[in-house]
Amino acid sequence: MKIGKARVPYLLLLPGFAFLFTFFILPIINLAQTSTQTPVAGGDTGEYEQSFAFSNYINAFIDNREQFGRSFLYATLATIFALAIAYPLAYAIAFKSGKFKNILLVLVVAPFFTSFLLRTVAWKQILGEEGFVVPTLRSLHVISEQTTLTSTAFAVVAGMTYNFLPFMTLPLYASLERIDPRTIEASGDLYANGLTTFRRVTVPLSMPGVVAGTLLTFIPAAGDYVNAAILGSPNTKMIGNVIESRYFKIVDYPTAAALSFTLMAAILILVTLYIRKAGTEELV
Amino acid sequence: MSNDAISARGDLRLTRITKSYGDFTAVDDLTLTIPKGSFFALLGPSGCGKTTTLRMVAGLEEPTVGSIHLGDTDITTTRPYQRPINTVFQNYALFPHLSIFENIAFGLRRRGIKDVKEQVDKVLNLVELPHLAERKPTQLSGGQQQRIALARAIVNRPALLLLDEPLGALDLKLRRQMQIELKWIQREVGLTFVHVTHDQEEAMTMADTIAVMNEGRIEQMGSPADLYDDPETAFVANFLGQSNLIKGKIDGNDGDNLVVDIFGQKISMPKKRSHAVDNSMYAGIRPEKFRISLVGTPTRGNTLTGGHIEDVSYIGVSTQYVVAMPWGQELMVFEQNDDGVAPFDKGDEVVISWEPTFTFGLRGDENIDAGTEVNPEEPAEE
Numbered sequence: 272m273k274i275g276k277a278r279v280p281y282l283l284l285l286p287g288f289a290f291l292f293t294f295f296i297l298p299i300i301n302l303a304q305t306s307t308q309t310p311v312a313g314g315d316t317g318e319y320e321q322s323f324a325f326s327n328y329i330n331a332f333i334d335n336r337e338q339f340g341r342s343f344l345y346a347t348l349a350t351i352f353a354l355a356i357a358y359p360l361a362y363a364i365a366f367k368s369g370k371f372k373n374i375l376l377v378l379v380v381a382p383f384f385t386s387f388l389l390r391t392v393a394w395k396q397i398l399g400e401e402g403f404v405v406p407t408l409r410s411l412h413v414i415s416e417q418t419t420l421t422s423t424a425f426a427v428v429a430g431m432t433y434n435f436l437p438f439m440t441l442p443l444y445a446s447l448e449r450i451d452p453r454t455i456e457a458s459g460d461l462y463a464n465g466l467t468t469f470r471r472v473t474v475p476l477s478m479p480g481v482v483a484g485t486l487l488t489f490i491p492a493a494g495d496y497v498n499a500a501i502l503g504s505p506n507t508k509m510i511g512n513v514i515e516s517r518y519f520k521i522v523d524y525p526t527a528a529a530l531s532f533t534l535m536a537a538i539l540i541l542v543t544l545y546i547r548k549a550g551t552e553e554l555v
Numbered sequence: 556m557s558n559d560a561i562s563a564r565g566d567l568r569l570t571r572i573t574k575s576y577g578d579f580t581a582v583d584d585l586t587l588t589i590p591k592g593s594f595f596a597l598l599g600p601s602g603c604g605k606t607t608t609l610r611m612v613a614g615l616e617e618p619t620v621g622s623i624h625l626g627d628t629d630i631t632t633t634r635p636y637q638r639p640i641n642t643v644f645q646n647y648a649l650f651p652h653l654s655i656f657e658n659i660a661f662g663l664r665r666r667g668i669k670d671v672k673e674q675v676d677k678v679l680n681l682v683e684l685p686h687l688a689e690r691k692p693t694q695l696s697g698g699q700q701q702r703i704a705l706a707r708a709i710v711n712r713p714a715l716l717l718l719d720e721p722l723g724a725l726d727l728k729l730r731r732q733m734q735i736e737l738k739w740i741q742r743e744v745g746l747t748f749v750h751v752t753h754d755q756e757e758a759m760t761m762a763d764t765i766a767v768m769n770e771g772r773i774e775q776m777g778s779p780a781d782l783y784d785d786p787e788t789a790f791v792a793n794f795l796g797q798s799n800l801i802k803g804k805i806d807g808n809d810g811d812n813l814v815v816d817i818f819g820q821k822i823s824m825p826k827k828r829s830h831a832v833d834n835s836m837y838a839g840i841r842p843e844k845f846r847i848s849l850v851g852t853p854t855r856g857n858t859l860t861g862g863h864i865e866d867v868s869y870i871g872v873s874t875q876y877v878v879a880m881p882w883g884q885e886l887m888v889f890e891q892n893d894d895g896v897a898p899f900d901k902g903d904e905v906v907i908s909w910e911p912t913f914t915f916g917l918r919g920d921e922n923i924d925a926g927t928e929v930n931p932e933e934p935a936e937e
Contacts, residue, residue: 453648456615459635460642461662461707471661475652 306528317522331529335513342509346492349431353439353488361443379440391501394430422504430498438487446480482549560633564714565626566591572621574607581607583771594741596750596762604771605751609717613642641708642717647700649692656688662711678710698729718750734760755795767791785915787830792839793926799886800837800923818882822857824914835919842887844913847905854908864903874898
């Protein structure tokens, strides 16, 4: 059979589309249906029927607004910290590492060779009473003898910062590495000192990486529940933890589904506003 | 000192500059004065040290040994942003995130100049691109980007403008046009231009003074005509245009002229154009200075007999001949196609003649291939 040239792109899209349809679109539709269901009167636990109860959304949000707020707060903090750590790191790898560039890049992704869960549990050890962090901080009187670091917001944000750091570092590195060193030289040639050059040339030219890195960190961080579950306490519950427990422990599918959709919508709106503001399409 | 540097004016003086990278010496004990207001070219093949020299003047590299003065101010270690020197970079290095206007305004804003708009508009008019102010660099053609890079530098009215292979990325026609334009702009703004290039034609078209560089040293410096008519070394003779270098022996004097024996035939040349140090010499004659005549027809000046046409290439404005001489050398001869005479054919027995004053003499121990093995069209990546 002869295939017209115009059809080739569609054929190439087909496997991806089929996959996403089966494992993304269909479940999403299913999730949307579930989100407006109510319990069957007199039925067993986990038995629900469709009743288009959009009030599920309002109730779910009102009951969990604290966790929503916390999710976005923690995700924002983790993103800021990751950016603060990753920018100098990516800058050093891109401009100052010489022949060690490839080794350093491998080191950035090296954590992926171990399980995400394992690494998060390791943080529990690091921040625990037996780790070196707490005794050191205590001996320096940075924290009091009674203060612990595990089961705190600090631990959750620290864990998230650590876990999403490679997602911040790699796009930053990619966009810094693409900067023509001659534009940096040109800036110095045009009377800009090192700091001004960084502010006026390096940072604007690395914006695509900043936008990509912050999105790749913020989006999964906002929906994350592993860090809060392992490193946090009931007081640091994020929306991901609520969804998880609604699904698997309380078997309240409609609320879990409604929360999932609310989270998705909130992230979409925030990301859209952010991209508009950052104006990535202006940056080639 | 740094505050003085920015307002320094005057001649640029490089004194005994050496730049080494490990074992490699890029620039070797170079001393050079570039007079204020001149259009100066550093010409040489890639890797000759010209770009390194330029980068040291710009402050992007520091000399290993030696000093750089601008007027009376020592700028050897002055930071690039504190030098009254601007550069037109090889690939323009325009800021991709800024508009053309902001690219040009960059240097003015850093120095806190007040009438930015007025000055940028003026320089945009000078390069004839006022309508592109709001565009981004990627929306411009190569030639337009080149002009903007020039505008971005000259708007600051630096004491010294450095041009690093500025026309290398343009096609031949545009390059010719920009050569003339650059020369015109230099006269218009009256700044000192230091131009680095591997393209001898470009250097000759634009510069008042050319320094020919080879292996980190200056081979010869002078006006384009001086360098072309009286090269002192085989490298210069070959790198600037083409030369026929014929082995000879100085055989005596004849007033202001030397008599040179070329494989048994005597020619004469002006003494002052000889750079030979002993009796052995290479006699140099440019291909277009030769005349070809058939055996038996009258000739003037120096003559060399016994040749025959080996190859003929007609290239419109002239015809290029390869003439095989009895001693086994092939000479290049360019004849203008302006006399209506039928061109010579392959195999014709011919006599070569030329005016004695066009002869230049090189040392007999020179490597006559120096400066020919490099491909001058190859862009220099240093």
